[in-house]
Amino acid sequence: MTPDFRTSAPSKMESETETRQQAFLQNIANRLGRAVLQEKPLHPDKGAPRFWQEYRLDQQARIELFCDNWQKAGGIVHHFPHEREARQFLVQSVLDSGARKILRQDQPELAEWKLEESLREGQKLVCWQAMERTQALAEAAEAKIGIVVADYAVACTGSVVVASSAQKGRSVSLLPPTLFVIVPLDRLKTRLGEVLTVFENRARSFYPAGIHIISGPSRSADIENDLTIGVHGPGKVYALLFG
Amino acid sequence: MKDSVRERAQAALQDDYLRNAVKFTTERLRSGKQSAAAELGHWEEWRERGRAIRLHTIAHLDYYLAQFADNARQQGAHVHFAFTKEEAVAITLEIARRNKARSVVKSKSMVSEELHMNEALAEAGIETVETDLGEYIIQLANEPPSHIIIPAIHKNKEQIAEVLSREAGKQLPAETSVLAQFARQKLRQKFLQADIGMTGCNFAIAESGSIVLFENEGNARMVSTLPRTQITLMGMERIIPTWADLEVMATLLPRSATGQKLTVYLSGITGPKRTEDSDGPEELHIIIIDNGRSLQLGDPDFQELLNCIRCGACLNVCPVYRQIGGHSYGSTYSGPIGAVLTPALVKNAAEWNDIAYASSLCGACYEACPVKIPLHDMLVYLRHRTVTKGRPDLQEKLGMKGFRYLMSDYRRLRKALRLGRVGQKLLSRNGVIKAKLGPLKGWHRYRHTQLAAEQAFRDNWPVLKQELNRSLAQADPRIEERLQAWVAKRERGNEYDA
Numbered sequence: 001m002t003p004d005f006r007t008s009a010p011s012k013m014e015s016e017t018e019t020r021q022q023a024f025l026q027n028i029a030n031r032l033g034r035a036v037l038q039e040k041p042l043h044p045d046k047g048a049p050r051f052w053q054e055y056r057l058d059q060q061a062r063i064e065l066f067c068d069n070w071q072k073a074g075g076i077v078h079h080f081p082h083e084r085e086a087r088q089f090l091v092q093s094v095l096d097s098g099a100r101k102i103l104r105q106d107q108p109e110l111a112e113w114k115l116e117e118s119l120r121e122g123q124k125l126v127c128w129q130a131m132e133r134t135q136a137l138a139e140a141a142e143a144k145i146g147i148v149v150a151d152y153a154v155a156c157t158g159s160v161v162v163a164s165s166a167q168k169g170r171s172v173s174l175l176p177p178t179l180f181v182i183v184p185l186d187r188l189k190t191r192l193g194e195v196l197t198v199f200e201n202r203a204r205s206f207y208p209a210g211i212h213i214i215s216g217p218s219r220s221a222d223i224e225n226d227l228t229i230g231v232h233g234p235g236k237v238y239a240l241l242f243g
Numbered sequence: 244m245k246d247s248v249r250e251r252a253q254a255a256l257q258d259d260y261l262r263n264a265v266k267f268t269t270e271r272l273r274s275g276k277q278s279a280a281a282e283l284g285h286w287e288e289w290r291e292r293g294r295a296i297r298l299h300t301i302a303h304l305d306y307y308l309a310q311f312a313d314n315a316r317q318q319g320a321h322v323h324f325a326f327t328k329e330e331a332v333a334i335t336l337e338i339a340r341r342n343k344a345r346s347v348v349k350s351k352s353m354v355s356e357e358l359h360m361n362e363a364l365a366e367a368g369i370e371t372v373e374t375d376l377g378e379y380i381i382q383l384a385n386e387p388p389s390h391i392i393i394p395a396i397h398k399n400k401e402q403i404a405e406v407l408s409r410e411a412g413k414q415l416p417a418e419t420s421v422l423a424q425f426a427r428q429k430l431r432q433k434f435l436q437a438d439i440g441m442t443g444c445n446f447a448i449a450e451s452g453s454i455v456l457f458e459n460e461g462n463a464r465m466v467s468t469l470p471r472t473q474i475t476l477m478g479m480e481r482i483i484p485t486w487a488d489l490e491v492m493a494t495l496l497p498r499s500a501t502g503q504k505l506t507v508y509l510s511g512i513t514g515p516k517r518t519e520d521s522d523g524p525e526e527l528h529i530i531i532i533d534n535g536r537s538l539q540l541g542d543p544d545f546q547e548l549l550n551c552i553r554c555g556a557c558l559n560v561c562p563v564y565r566q567i568g569g570h571s572y573g574s575t576y577s578g579p580i581g582a583v584l585t586p587a588l589v590k591n592a593a594e595w596n597d598i599a600y601a602s603s604l605c606g607a608c609y610e611a612c613p614v615k616i617p618l619h620d621m622l623v624y625l626r627h628r629t630v631t632k633g634r635p636d637l638q639e640k641l642g643m644k645g646f647r648y649l650m651s652d653y654r655r656l657r658k659a660l661r662l663g664r665v666g667q668k669l670l671s672r673n674g675v676i677k678a679k680l681g682p683l684k685g686w687h688r689y690r691h692t693q694l695a696a697e698q699a700f701r702d703n704w705p706v707l708k709q710e711l712n713r714s715l716a717q718a719d720p721r722i723e724e725r726l727q728a729w730v731a732k733r734e735r736g737n738e739y740d741a
Contacts, residue, residue: 013337017323021312024324024533028305028479031540037306045295047487048494049288069504128521136521137469141435157493157505166519170468174461192505193490199511200450200486204317207451209523210468211511218461219507222377222393224400225268226419231376231427233461233508 048193057190062155063241066188069158070239073216074229079241083184086242090147090180091118093238099144103128103176106167109149110182128169140171146234147180148173152195153188153239159215160239161195163208170210179234181214185243248597252567261397265389265568268396269559275502276556276611283498293495294615296488297550300480304540304549307449307482308531314452318514320527328358331532335360335441335474336367338528342472344369344438348430350456350463351375352443353391353553354476354532356575357588360441371441372433374462376426383410389569389577391555392500397568430462440466440524444477445553446492447529450485453513454529457496457506464508473515473524479531480549486511492552495613499554535588544624545587550614551580557608557618563601572598579608583621599625638682657701664695 029036047053057065063079070077080086094102094115100122104110106129116125126139140146148168150160160181164170173179189195192213199211218233229235255261280286300307312322325331339347347369349355361382364371373382377395381388383406388394395403404417407425415421434440442463446455454475456463467473483492489511497503516523539545558564558578569577574585574595582602586595599622608618649656670678675691686692700707710722 013323013334017321020324020326020330021309021322024326024479024531025305025309027326027533027537028308028540031537032302032305033541036309037303039306040310041299041303041306043299043484045292045299046485048490049285049292051285051288073507130519131521133471133521137435140522141431159505159509164516164520164523166517166521169520169522170464171522174464174468191490192493193487196486196490196493199453204314204451207318207453207513209318209512209514209516209520211453211513212464213505213509214507215503215505215509216507218459220376220423220460222375222380222395223403223419223422224264225271225393226400228376228419228423231423231460231462232374232430232465 047197048191052191053193055191057155059185059188062188062190063185065155066153066158066239066241069155070216073158074219075158075216075237075239077239077241081242083242086182086240087113087115089240090182091115093180094123094145095120097145097178099178100124101126101139101143102145102147103140103143103172104147105149105169105172107149109184110147115147128167128172130166136169137171137175140169140175143172143176145178145180146172146174146176147182149182149184150187152198153183153241154192154195154213155188155190157192157213157215159192159213161211161213163212164210165208170212173212173214174233177230177234178236178238179214180238180240183239183241185241188241248571248573248601251571251573252601255567255571258397260399261568262566264396264399266565268390268393269565272392272501272555273559273611276499276559277502279498279502279504283494283504289491289494290613290615292491293552293613294550296483296491297552297614298547300483301540301546301549304480304482307484308479310449311447311452311482312531314450315514315529316452318452320452320514320529323528323530324533325530326533328532328534331358331476331530331534332360332363334528334530335476336363338472338474339364339367339369339439342438342526344472346370346372346433346437347439347441348372348374348433348437348466348470349378349441350443350458350466351378351394352441352476353575354443354478354534355441356388357534358476358532360476372430372437374430374434374460374466375458376423376460376462379426379430380406383407387570387575390558391553391569391576391578391580397570430465434462434465434469437470439472439474440468440470441474441476442466444475444481444529445496446489447477447482448484448486448489448511449482451513453486453511455489456508456510456512457493458510459501459503459507461508464510467510467512467524468522471524472526472528473512474528474530475512477529477531479533479536480551496552496554499552499556499611499613539587545583545621547616548584548587548621550616551584552614553580554613556611556613560607560611562603562605562607567601572601574598579618579622580616583618583625586625596625596629599629642682657699660695660699660701664697664699667694 067077102125106127152161217229217235217237220228220231315322323334361371373379380395390396400417408415444454445457497506515527539548561579564578572581576584582598602622604619606619670676677691679687
């Protein structure tokens, strides 16, 4: 993956940026009463307290905790012993929903499920792939259901983690009002930190542009403290664990 | 807006809806935080770690900002630095001009309130739409936010329905689900049509050049996914060194703000979209803003202000905020943090002097703060500075002088007290003083003063001392009796016949 550089010809703003940055950092150093730091400082208190870094739950406990948290946040969760049962549940849900357009990520795990074979007439499954931007967004805006496979899940916070790429659009887990997140159990971790440090150690060129950690349906309590579900993002979110 | 905190608070105290809403909301958030902290356990250890990370980052701020800027640029982002709000606004307008932008969708950003960004964009003829539900409502009502987490805390359903009906061009019922549905549909179009998405920044990660957003609605994700250009406004102190440190912030921030284990969405955005990606911004600009923040650096009394993670926990526990609400503070930031931050951010602190006095100095804000900022101490420092700089309040000056004169000689004090015991009879009504005269006015508006006792403790002391000396091991039955009588009296409460 290479970053996308669309810089227009350098102008006053760009040329000013560098001098301004230097002055900015110099001012900070002056205020702190020293020269601008060049050496990386030692950071002995990095990350979570030690007791927490060592905290791990066994798989059964992770499943239970994840399910509990996901439900408390207002999501729907099912744990299936096998992949085929998860698929069956998903297919049935999609059939029952009557949704005309369904959008899925272009993930090999999902391709293997061959969902399109089980859909009813009039239902269209669109696969997110390298599309022209406007078309991609139009497809996502029309879809009633989004289907993604999580990169990771976190038991302690009841979260799923989805990272973007050409095959994995950010819109798929965002625009459709219903979202299905499939979680193979070997991706379910105990703590959030286990997932975050994956990105910490990742080489710069392999950084996804968007890393999204999702913990339930979109919500707001901005009107008189009344809880509203699905205010911008999906209001119905399913986590389907299998394994 | 009225010109002093006293007058603004006066107006707020007349508004029964506001007072109840603020009380209800702050209580909900506060108890949510308490149970979330208790459920997590080791809360003090987490706070201590949060504080350590923030202290470390601010002490090495120049290094981490440079590292952040380098890494973000390597990922393809444009990083700008702005000393003042004018510079930040000018950079934003320049980006908008280059992109021929006509509309901006925004997710919640306190910094943009600080910069008065919406007004600046409007002047340039660019439509700006707030997309957080609460912010959208108060934008349409043309009001500033009154709580850092729940900005429209002060508006009831009927008022919100009225505001949204105007926008809808038809009457909407005062039902939360209908109102939210209207906002969803309306804002969805705006997201899809906007030229620029503008976000704030909860944290920026130096080691990867990523910005991190916490939110519950999904609007910040929309803003950073759909428009072609993204502008992120970042206070220069928002930085943390690593992703590992984010775990600590993600543990502290949502719990302290709303009692959630994590907000519904936590997004890490690293550079613009990759070439092959079909969504996400093609251009990402990050504007790092000072706007008075560096004034606190190197100031031993106030540097810790930069540790703030903007959770609002101090508002929810503050006995003053809970009565007067956010607008009384008269600036972008309200509550205890606002009372300190507002004067700290401006060079001309004098005009904000009065809000440092809108506090009881009880220290509840410090207890609640997830990164242990000693706000109550800072409020005292602010008051101290006001006084040493020569506060022009003649009455207070005279009062203090008089107090010093009286207290520096015990004979003088005794005489004055005797005089007072005689003099108070002139003001006494039904055994208390309620006169709203001169310096007594402020106090007696809502309270009364008990009369000084017939016999002062000082005058009674020789007798009391003898009684004490006589027996300590076993109380004298007469003293015992008197104490019992006192206790009985106290149980009936301190009633008086008004």
